Amino acid sequence: MDVSTSPEACCARDGGVQHQASGVAPGPHPLDQLSPSEVSRASACTRAHAAAAGVPGALRFNTIMLQEPPKRALLDYMNGRAPAPPRRALVWVLNPPHGTLFEGVVELPAGGGGPDRMLAWRALEGLQPTATPCDNVLAEQIILSDQRVMDLVRERYGITDPALIVFDPWTLHGTPAGFEGRRLMQGFLYVRESPTDNEYAHPLDLLPLVDLNLGKVVNIECYDKPARLPPTSVNYHVDHANATTGGGWRTDMRPINITQPEGPSFSIDGSLVRWQKWRLRVGFNAREGLVLHEVGWEEGGRVRPILHRASLVEMAVPYGDPNEPYIRKCAFDVGDYGMGFTANSLELGCDCVGHIKYFDGVVNNAKGEPLTIRNAVCLHEEDAGMLWKHTDTRLNHVEVRRNRRLVVSMVSTFANYDYAMYWNFYLDGTLSLEMKLTGILSTTYRPLEEAPGNVPFGIDVAPGVVATNHQHLFCVRLDPAVDCHEGGRDLVVTEINADRVPLGPANPHGNAFKVSETPLLSVHAAMREADPARTRSWKVKNPSVINPITGQPVGFKLLPTHSAPMLAQPESLVGKRAFFATKHLFVTPYEDGQLYPAGDHVVQSEDCLGLRLWTADDKPLRGADPVIWHSFGITHLPRLEDFPIMPVEVVGFTLKPWGFFKWNPTLDVPPTRNAASREEAGAARARAEAAPRPRL
Structure with a gap:
């Protein structure tokens, strides 16, 4: 069968992760994701417009998601100066076999306020949109039904059952000569010895x-x-794990239960979350997945803004093998596949424990139908250890408070890798992002006759199986609003460094060090790298709001973690495409529509179509409503212990209030004693027996 005759082919996902849905919640907030009904309306309007415009071929929908209102219109609405901005859908659609990408903006009037209409429509020549789950399924169908592929598998490996062949879809990082202008996917192939075998071992x-x-x-x-199939089975699946370990399950793990008998401390109103003094709105779309809006802190009966918007906007995962064909192995997972499209349906008691609130995610399939990802975002609170403590030895008095945090999380799966995103909000006004990397190493074949150990760009994880060195480079976009109710035009971004003071009259004993703060007043001056040797950090401060104690502007400080920037050469293809990963910090003046640092469409791109263009001119940042682009990540040198399943690696950053409050904001946290805590019985008896007995 020639799959190209079925351009409307769409995907299904196992385990109830996605299902077709209908219905619409009344009165959506302007930042709420599109409802299933709105997705259907947007696709219907697009079909009608494409037909009237004479677009040839059958439509294959790529992405239908909310087009967020312009920032000024949104601020006017939030401050009560204007009605809610109109609801609009951004639509990207293809017309195979012609392969032209079209972009449409559909207005979706609420409450019968008029017909849906196409506000803008244009062809985007030479660009390729996200490879959606439907595209991945289509590519697999094409490959597994190709007779030449199946003949080669049979001739080289003796495998005759196509059901055992597994295809990993990857977008192309560099298009081979002669194939320019096509919508391509490359397929790394593996084989399973049984339906639940780990294919990455073969x-x-x-x-x-x-x-x-x-x-x-x-x-x-x-x-x-001719090749020989790597013979060793290395499994993690519940059906085979004991065979890999050579033993049974551990028997000494007793349950740890997290209970909240009085319920959680958060409250939910639609997408608005209230927890302690935090206020935030949870958003979701196919591209970024989880998005945070209107993050603020309630104090004295008013909400002090902190972030207007925050999200993970791009990733680059370049592999370091310079040999063909692996030079084309590099994933831009957010732009290539979509964090929202690939979001997991989270399971209570497994992915999330405690008292949970879930938010569903709404995306679309290739037919333009809505798909609801059940439990795409998890919200819960958890104990976070000690908040603060002091023992006054003079009074023999102890004060201690427990910390807790609100966690907003999601997990996305991109073929072999799983990425878990955790935004953490703490009682003292600190927030952080943790990215947890897990899943399976993407493996490649090498001839079995080669001696083990001589792998210059990776390691052997099994006979004939190599895991290549690579990096995971993330980029978040932070639109700060530190005490700004009208946008952030007054905000200033500065760099903080701590340096030794030279020996001399000002430092005769050599113990002094000083802290310097430098305003980053232009786009080029704000291209910065982290420097742990100087305790480098960056601060966002509002000169219009002065802290009464310090006499300095209120602010929040961005504390980076130690991570190497991109190791590939700047002149390399990934060096061009992933310009955002060449530095840890960029700052640009706010512009509506500038969301994705590698560009709106990164699949098969040959250069950066975003941040490099936006930073070409050295624009001033003073009074410019600055947007922060922070890149971070890990250089993953695989180890044998990462196979066949990888324990989580954690990377991220912290945003910490810096002169934002008057003293410690947690002085009102009450002292508590957890009544459910128990001392281990044997230790309690031994302690009682060892206690000195009073003399009679």
């Missing part, structure tokens, strides 16, 4: 190239000589 040396618009395999790369 990589094949075949790399098919698929043209999605034509619906066929257009090229196959492989070694010249």
Whole structure:
């Protein structure tokens, strides 16, 4: 079957992760994600407009998501000066086999305020949109139904059952000569010995190239000589894990239960979350997944803004093997596949424990139908250890308070890797982002006759199986609003460094160090790298609001973690495309529509279509409503203990109030004693027996 004859082919996901849905919640907030009904309306309007415009071919919908209102219109609404901005859907759609990408903006009047209408429509020549789950399924169907691929698998490995072949879809990082202008996917192939076997222990040396618009395999790369299948099974699946470990399950793990007998401390009103003094709005879209809006702190009967918007806007995962065909192995997961499209349906008691509030996510399939991802975002609170403590030895008096945090999280799966995103909000006004990396190493084949250990760009994780060195480079976009109710034009971003004071009259004993603060007043001056040797951090402060104790502007400080920027050469393809990962900090003047640092459409791009363009001119930042782009990540040098399943690696950053409050804001946290806590019985008896007995 030529799959190209079915351009409307769409995906289904196992385990109830996605299902078709209908209905619309009354009175959505302007920042609420599109409802299932709005997705259907947007696709219907797009079909009608495309037909009237004479667009050839059948439509294949790529992305339908909320087009957020312009910031000024949103601020006018929030401050009561204007009605709610109109609801609008951003639509990206293709027309295979022609393969033109169209962008539409559909207005969706609420409450019968008029017909849905197409406000803008344009063809985007030479650009390729996100590879959606439907695209990945289509590519797999094409490859597994290709006779040449199946013949090669049979001839080289003796495998005749196509059900055992597993295809990992990857977008192309660099288009091979002769294939320019096509919508392509490359397929790394693996084989399973059984339906639940770990395929990454059995990589094949075949790399098919698929043209999605034509619906066929257009090229196959492989070694010249026949190959042998890597023979060792290394499994993590519940059906096989004991065979891998050579033993049974651990028997000494007793339950740890998290209970909140009086319920949680948060409250929910639609997408608005109230917890302690924090206020925030939870958003979701197909591209970024979880988005935070209107983050603020309630104090004295008013909400003090902190962040207007915050989200993970791009990733780059470049692999370090310079040999063909692996030079094309690099994922821009947010832009290539979409954090929202690939969001997991989280399970109570497994992904999330405690008293949970879930938010569903709404995306679309290739037919333009809405799909609801059940439990896409998890909200819960948890104990976070000690908040503060002091023992006054003179009075023999102890004061201690427990900390807790509100956690807003989601998990997305991109073929082999799983990325878990955790935004943490603490009682003292601190917030942080933790990215937890887990899943499975993406493995490649090498001939079994080669001696183990000589792998210059990775390691052996099994005979004939290599895991390549790579990086995970994340970029978040922070639109700060520190005590700003009218946008952030007064905000100033500064850099903080701590340095030794030279020996001399000012430092005769050599113990002094000083802290310097430098305003970053232009776009080029704000291209910065972290420097742990100087305790480097960056502060966002509001000169219009002065702290009465310090006499200095109120602010929040961005505390980076130690992470290397991109290690690939700046002249390399990934160096060009992932310009955002060449520095840890960029600051740009706010512009509506500037959301994605590698560009709106990064699939098969040859250069940065976002941040590099926005920073080409050295624009002034004073009075410019600054937007912060912070990149961070890890250089992943795989280890054997990362296989067959990888324990989480954690990376992220912290935003900490810095002169934002008058003294410690947690002085009103009451002392508590957890009545459910118990001392281990044997230790309690031993302590009682060892206690000195009073003399008679």
